Amino acid sequence: MSTFETHSNPAVVPPARKPGWTSIDFEAPGIQSDFARVPYSSDSSAYGWIPVPMICFNSGRGGPTALLTAGTHGDEYEGQIALRKLVCELKNCELRGRVIILPALNQPAVKAGRRNSPLDGGNLNRLFPGSLHGGPTAVIAHFVANELFPLADVVIDLHSGGTSLDYTPMALAYPGRDASEEESIRRLLKSFAAPYSATTGGSGGGNGTTLYAAAEQQGIPAITTELGGGPTLSKIGLAIAETGLRRVLRDYEIANLGNVFEAPHTSFMRFLDRDGDIYAPRDGLFEPFVKAGDKVTIGQKAGKIHRLDDALTPPVELTFEGSGIVAFTRFPTLTATGDALFGLMIEQEDHNP
Structure with a gap:
């Protein structure tokens, strides 16, 4: 009660x-x-x-x-x-x-x-x-x-x-x-x-x-x-x-x-904030290669942006410029220039027992 x-x-x-x-x-x-x-x-x-x-x-x-x-x-x-x-x-x-x-x-x-x-x-x-x-x-x-x-x-x-x-x-x-x-x-x-x-x-x-x-x-x-x-x-x-x-x-x-x-x-x-974030460089369809929680390394392919207006043009390839764990990815496939696509985080020492 x-x-x-x-x-x-x-x-x-x-x-x-x-x-x-x-x-x-x-x-x-x-x-x-x-x-x-x-x-x-x-x-x-x-x-x-x-x-x-x-x-x-x-x-x-x-x-x-x-x-x-x-x-x-x-x-x-x-x-x-x-x-x-x-x-x-x-x-x-x-x-x-x-x-x-x-x-x-x-x-x-x-x-x-x-x-x-x-x-x-x-x-x-x-x-x-x-x-x-x-x-x-x-x-x-x-x-x-x-x-x-x-x-x-x-x-x-x-x-x-x-x-x-x-x-x-x-x-x-x-x-x-x-x-x-x-x-x-x-x-x-x-x-x-x-x-x-x-x-x-x-x-x-x-x-x-x-x-x-x-x-x-x-x-x-x-x-x-x-x-x-x-x-x-x-x-x-x-x-x-x-x-x-x-x-x-x-x-x-x-x-x-x-x-x-x-x-x-x-x-x-x-x-890593802006050192690890990837933003959409153009409008298009977002194809991620990794998901939230995955570990990634510098130079690893992150995904592609497929153009909406020209199917003959190769998609824009996205590459990680940092190493760490993927904190977030963009959820919708349709994306616009400036949308946040990926964010990275790295482990830090837990100095308080």
Whole structure:
């Protein structure tokens, strides 16, 4: 039986000077379910707001807070489903801390099944720490960075390759601003225990404008994931998300959900970024010779681009300029100049036992 009572207050008056608001009292014990309400004036609703689902589990006993998000990109499904399943488990679990869950963070993009918001074209994971003066996507980022980050002791933002990429399952994190933060982040990576754990500076995409980068800048241990690819669901990626979340909640003494395997080995990696990435040099049909997770060497043939407009012209051959493990490949066959086709990573020494 659950040790909590569920509360919801649909009659909410927005606080003054806050562009986003919720009825949830994060300090109150119990289970509360509501929305982060993000004002959005549209042709069909002059004074409407975007409902971003949010659930808070609070033991009322103090203890750490885990902030868990998914649906930052609407076409990435492993994290969205893992968090919905976790909500059902937490309803019947005795907590010692607090868990705040947003399983569809960019709700407009989730409903549309798109990476970016159909409302303003905003890529939520390129808009942190957010703004009060941008579109609704920037306001969602502002709400997370200013209202939720101050509550959190640990942050996990679950991603996958989405429509355009196929990723080998991994967790990623910024390295931390000092040795103490680095140790805290590596502890979180080891607890989640994806097959690969990569530290990154964000040069492959996002730089400091991602959710987990913004959390790091507030001194919060934060990781993100890549758990599959394509506009579908990876059973392997979903299982990694479920077990990783359970293990983190146990290891940080927030909740013990049972059926938690001890952390398997995670290989610490670093991305070669632009030194190892291959981008499409022209429009065409992409024929890869390797898949995500394969080991490759310098000079190895990576694939071909077949021209659409001239079948007599030989295809463009692609060659790896670095050695390592293929972190991702492009998922769709149809490609355009500048599309990311391959990314490489290499092993780094795990200097924290």
